[in-house]
Each structure stands twice: as structure tokens, then as C-alpha cells.
Amino acid sequence: MGRNLLAERPTYVVGIGLHRYQHKTDTTYVQLGLTAVRAALADAGITWPDVETAYTGTALLGMGASRIMLSRLGATGIPMAQVENASASGSTAVAQACLDVASGRTDVALALGVDKPRGGLPMAPSEAGISNLEGGTVVPFTHFALLASEYMAAHGVTAEQVAGVALKNHRNGARNPFAQRQQERSMEEIMADPISGSMSRLQCCPVGEGASAVIIASDEGIDRLGIDRSRAVRVLASATRSEGLYPPGVGIDAALTVETAQAAFDQAGVGPLDMDVLEVHDAFSIEELLYTEALGFCEPGQAAFLVESGHFDLGGRCAVSPSGGLLAMGHPIGPTGTGQVAEVTRQLRGEAGDRQQPGAHLGLTHMVGVGAVCVVHVLESPRG
Amino acid sequence: MPDVRARYPELIRLGSTADDPPVIIGQACGACGRRSFPPDPYGCEACGAAVDRLTSTELAAVGVIHAVATVHRHHHPRPETPFTVATIVLDDGVTLKGVLTGDTSAVGVGSRVRGVTVPWDTDDDGTEVVDLRFETVGGEG
Numbered sequence: 368m369g370r371n372l373l374a375e376r377p378t379y380v381v382g383i384g385l386h387r388y389q390h391k392t393d394t395t396y397v398q399l400g401l402t403a404v405r406a407a408l409a410d411a412g413i414t415w416p417d418v419e420t421a422y423t424g425t426a427l428l429g430m431g432a433s434r435i436m437l438s439r440l441g442a443t444g445i446p447m448a449q450v451e452n453a454s455a456s457g458s459t460a461v462a463q464a465c466l467d468v469a470s471g472r473t474d475v476a477l478a479l480g481v482d483k484p485r486g487g488l489p490m491a492p493s494e495a496g497i498s499n500l501e502g503g504t505v506v507p508f509t510h511f512a513l514l515a516s517e518y519m520a521a522h523g524v525t526a527e528q529v530a531g532v533a534l535k536n537h538r539n540g541a542r543n544p545f546a547q548r549q550q551e552r553s554m555e556e557i558m559a560d561p562i563s564g565s566m567s568r569l570q571c572c573p574v575g576e577g578a579s580a581v582i583i584a585s586d587e588g589i590d591r592l593g594i595d596r597s598r599a600v601r602v603l604a605s606a607t608r609s610e611g612l613y614p615p616g617v618g619i620d621a622a623l624t625v626e627t628a629q630a631a632f633d634q635a636g637v638g639p640l641d642m643d644v645l646e647v648h649d650a651f652s653i654e655e656l657l658y659t660e661a662l663g664f665c666e667p668g669q670a671a672f673l674v675e676s677g678h679f680d681l682g683g684r685c686a687v688s689p690s691g692g693l694l695a696m697g698h699p700i701g702p703t704g705t706g707q708v709a710e711v712t713r714q715l716r717g718e719a720g721d722r723q724q725p726g727a728h729l730g731l732t733h734m735v736g737v738g739a740v741c742v743v744h745v746l747e748s749p750r751g
Numbered sequence: 752m753p754d755v756r757a758r759y760p761e762l763i764r765l766g767s768t769a770d771d772p773p774v775i776i777g778q779a780c781g782a783c784g785r786r787s788f789p790p791d792p793y794g795c796e797a798c799g800a801a802v803d804r805l806t807s808t809e810l811a812a813v814g815v816i817h818a819v820a821t822v823h824r825h826h827h828p829r830p831e832t833p834f835t836v837a838t839i840v841l842d843d844g845v846t847l848k849g850v851l852t853g854d855t856s857a858v859g860v861g862s863r864v865r866g867v868t869v870p871w872d873t874d875d876d877g878t879e880v881v882d883l884r885f886e887t888v889g890g891e892g
């Protein structure tokens with residue numbers, strides 16, 4: 368059994384910064400990334416030479432993205448690398464930065480997520496030479512439409528109840544200046560424009576461009592650089608797992624989430640019902656229901672009813688996707704996971720303005736990536 | 752009568768007559784006994800046995816719908832939208848996804864289905880290419 372490094376050497380998020388998520392523009396990825404990093408440095412009250420190591424979470428940019436970008440803050444010669452883990456690339460960059468700091472190798476590390484949409488990029492799993500009968504008919508939105516069909520049939524849930532996730536998340540996203548979709552929507556608008564099964568356009572996340580950055584530091588780094596401790600959010604857990612083999616009929620993404628959440632809660636010494644705020648991988652509305660259940664917030668089949676009752680609203684028992692989630696804030700791939708950590712940090716500092724979850728003390732981020740992989744972080748407010 | 756081949760011959764064995772149902776080609780692991788689909792050229796996900804321990808096994812194309820969705824947006828012209836896909840648990844214990852054919856208005860979770868072939872394309876040499884679809888089996892579901 369390995370060591371619980373985050374318990375041995377306290378590790379904190381000390382700076383966050385974003386470039387708004389948006390439809391693809393002529394803005395270069397370098398500009399997107401630098402905007403987020405400069406904002407994170409300013410937020411932490413430190414300068415670029417204080418950063419000792421850097422990880423760039425990206426799945427779409429191609430080889431060698433980090434240095435051409437980060438050297439424009441000053442070519443300090445620090446170690447840097449790209450991290451690709453599909454939709455969980457940014458989350459994995461955070462995990463690497465936390466590992467660097469928790470291990471004692473460095474005191475200050477950067478995790479940056481940045482991406483721009485690009486067509487025609489090869490997907491490694493489809494290059495594996497394993498054929499299937501579907502002939503390309505089951506793309507992600509249909510995979511999740513099938514899970515929605517299964518969920519509704521098993522639990523007596525309606526399509527409108529599943530869509531309730533999107534109603535909530537578009538409402539939250541309307542309060543987030545960094546969200547790609549910043550418009551509150553009616554249930555009628557959300558149910559319009561069917562894509563596949565009960566999944567409509569506004570129940571599917573937009574994939575645009577953007578950037579988000581998170582600066583991770585140790586106690587020594589905080590003291591040495593005079594960083595404000597009252598805004599330092601401790602990382603209690605950083606867990607990553609990949610898909611196992613599950614019995615027929617068991618949902619893969621949910622089963623993987625159960626295992627990863629357990630690993631994270633074991634590290635953190637807390638449980639799901641201790642959480643006040645969650646950012647989960649809601650690329651499709653049904654996913655938020657499956658994952659809040661898999662993370663242990665309620666029994667299978669209950670999440671749809673809890674969403675309907677306001678349990679997961681801002682101001683409810685536990686705020687889920689206060690940023691608007693992937694559905695409204697957007698899913699630019701590389702930035703998504705770092706953006707989740709930025710949002711939960713903002714919430715736990717009490718700095719989320721009109722989308723603040725009152726009294727938020729503990730929070731969790733959760734991303735799933737094609738493969739499948741799952742990454743979960745648990746964060747604690749500066750109040751300790 | 753022209754020659755006929757399956758669109759995915761590595762996954763489907765056609766019946767010898769038009770009335771003979773198509774069979775799905777799965778895989779069985781000689782080390783741990785796991786049955787799986789689609790056939791894998793590398794090894795067993797359950798026990799790690801190398802591909803030389805994996806043997807081809809035929810799975811009857813009959814089962815029950817576990818989930819169903821009608822697709823309205825598709826990035827290829829075929830199949831034409833809307834079409835309906837389903838997650839199907841075969842009686843032989845393997846779960847797969849397939850496209851439905853025929854009247855799907857009454858199809859739901861729990862409906863029994865069986866594999867049939869439909870015309871897909873014609874090769875340059877005149878060989879007729881057929882693809883697997885699933886249709887509901889009357890009287891059950």
C-alpha cells in the first residue's frame with residue numbers, strides 16, 4: 368500500500384484563473400492559456416519565476432504545446448509537460464501538480480488546461496483495430512441517451528425529470544461570467560431540438576475553446592512567498608482510476624466513479640454526505656444523475672427526484688455544478704477539469720458572488736475521460 | 752442469385768439460406784472461460800491471457816432490449832435519421848449495441864429481439880453487402 372502523500376504534506380490551491388469558455392475564435396491557444404495563467408498568478412499574489420513546475424492539460428492541441436506558451440511569461444527553464452487523459456486531461460494535470468508538491472519535489476506547481484476544438488483528430492481507441500457492429504451509429508450522445516433510457520425505465524423517471532439537471536445547470540451558468548452558455552432556460556426550451564433519445568441540444572454540453580489555471584503550493588511555498596493563507600484551499604484527496612470489468616448490465620462510467628470516489632474519500636477521511644459543493648462530469652444531463660448517485664450522495668434512482676426538489680440547487684443541501692457544469696459552463700476538454708477545481712476553490716473561499724453556496728466547507732470535483740478513466744479531487748475550505 | 756457478404760464479416764456469419772438467421776461471432780477465453788464481444792485481437796480483459804488462448808464462439812442473435820434511443824442527428828448520411836438503436840443483452844449472456852429495423856413504435860425496454868440482415872451496399876463485382884439489424888419478436892416483451 369502506497370503512502371497518502373496529501374495527508375503527510377499539506378497541499379493547497381492558492382491561485383485560480385480562467386479565460387472564458389466560448390465558441391472557437393481566431394484567438395490562439397497561447398493567448399487563451401496566458402490569460403488564465405496571468406490571472407492565476409495575480410490571484411495567488413505571486414510571479415511566474417515563483418512557479419517551479421508546470422503541467423498543461425490538453426487533448427487537442429498536438430505535440431509540444433507548453434513551452435511556446437509559458438515561456439512568454441519568462442523562459443525560466445522549469446520542467447513542463449503536456450498531460451493527455453481525454454476529457455480528464457485538466458484533472459490529471461491537477462493530479463500531477465498535487466503529486467509534485469505533496470511529494471516534496473517542489474513547493475509551487477502550475478496545472479493549466481487549454482484547448483481549441485479541432486476536427487479530424489484520431490481517437491486512439493478507434494485505431495485499435497477492434498471492430499463493432501454499430502458502424503458509427505452509437506456516438507457519445509447516443510451512448511448516454513441509452514443510459515437515460517435504462518435509468519428512466521428502471522426508476523420510473525420521466526424525460527423532464529432527467530432534463531431537470533439542465534434546467535438547474537443553465538440557471539447556474541447564467542451567473543458565471545466564464546461560462547460558454549450564460550442564459551437561463553425554460554423547460555420548454557430545454558426539451559426542444561431532440562438529438563438522441565431524450566437527450567436534446569441543451570442537455571448536451573458545448574465543446575468550445577478556453578483555458579483555466581490552478582496554482583498548487585505547499586506550506587513552505589505559502590510561507591516563503593507570503594501567500595494569503597485565508598484563501599488557500601487544501602487538497603484532501605487526489606484519486607485516479609481506470610475502468611475495470613463489471614458484470615453485464617452495470618453502467619461502466621458509474622461503476623468506475625464508485626471506485627474512484629471510494630479511493631478519494633479514503634484519502635480524505637470524509638464521506639459524500641460531508642460535501643457542500645460538487646462539480647461533476649455532466650457532459651449529458653443523465654450523467655449528473657448517475658454520478659451523484661455513484662459518488663454516494665443518494666441511492667440509485669433518487670437523484671432525479673432530488674434535483675426536482677431543489678436538493679442540488681445553490682442554497683440546497685449540496686450544490687451540484689454551481690459553475691453551470693459542462694452543460695452550461697462548457698466542455699473545452701483540456702480546461703474542463705482545471706476549471707472544476709477553480710470553481711470549487713472559489714466556492715470554498717466564499718468568493719463565488721451570486722452563485723455562492725452558503726457555508727461551503729468541503730467540495731469535490733469529478734471527471735470521466737474516454738477510455739475510461741476517472742479523476743476525483745476533494746477540497747477543504749481555508750477555515751479548516 | 753448474386754453472392755452475398757456481411758458488411759462486417761469478422762462479426763457476423765450469414766445463414767446458408769435466406770431463412771437461416773445470422774449468427775454473431777464472439778470469443779471465449781480458454782484460460783478463464785469469459786465470453787465476450789466483439790472479438791479481440793490482443794488478449795483477455797478478464798485474466799490477461801494472450802490471444803492464442805482466445806477462440807471464436809458463435810452467439811445466437813436473440814436477446815432482450817436493455818435500453819433504447821431514437822437518433823435524430825447523425826454525422827453520416829446512412830443510416831438515415833431518425834433511426835433507433837438499442838442496448839441488447841443476448842440470451843448467450845453478452846451485451847452489445849445494435850440498430851433496430853421494422854416497426855419500432857412499440858419497442859421498449861424488455862422487448863425481445865432477433866437479428867436479421869438488411870441490404871446495405873453492392874460491391875463492384877456485384878456482391879450484395881448486407882448488415883445486421885434487430886427486429887422485435889412478436890408475442891413477447
Ligand SMILES: [Zn+2]
Pocket residue numbers: 780781782783784785795796797798799800
Ligand atoms: Zn480470460
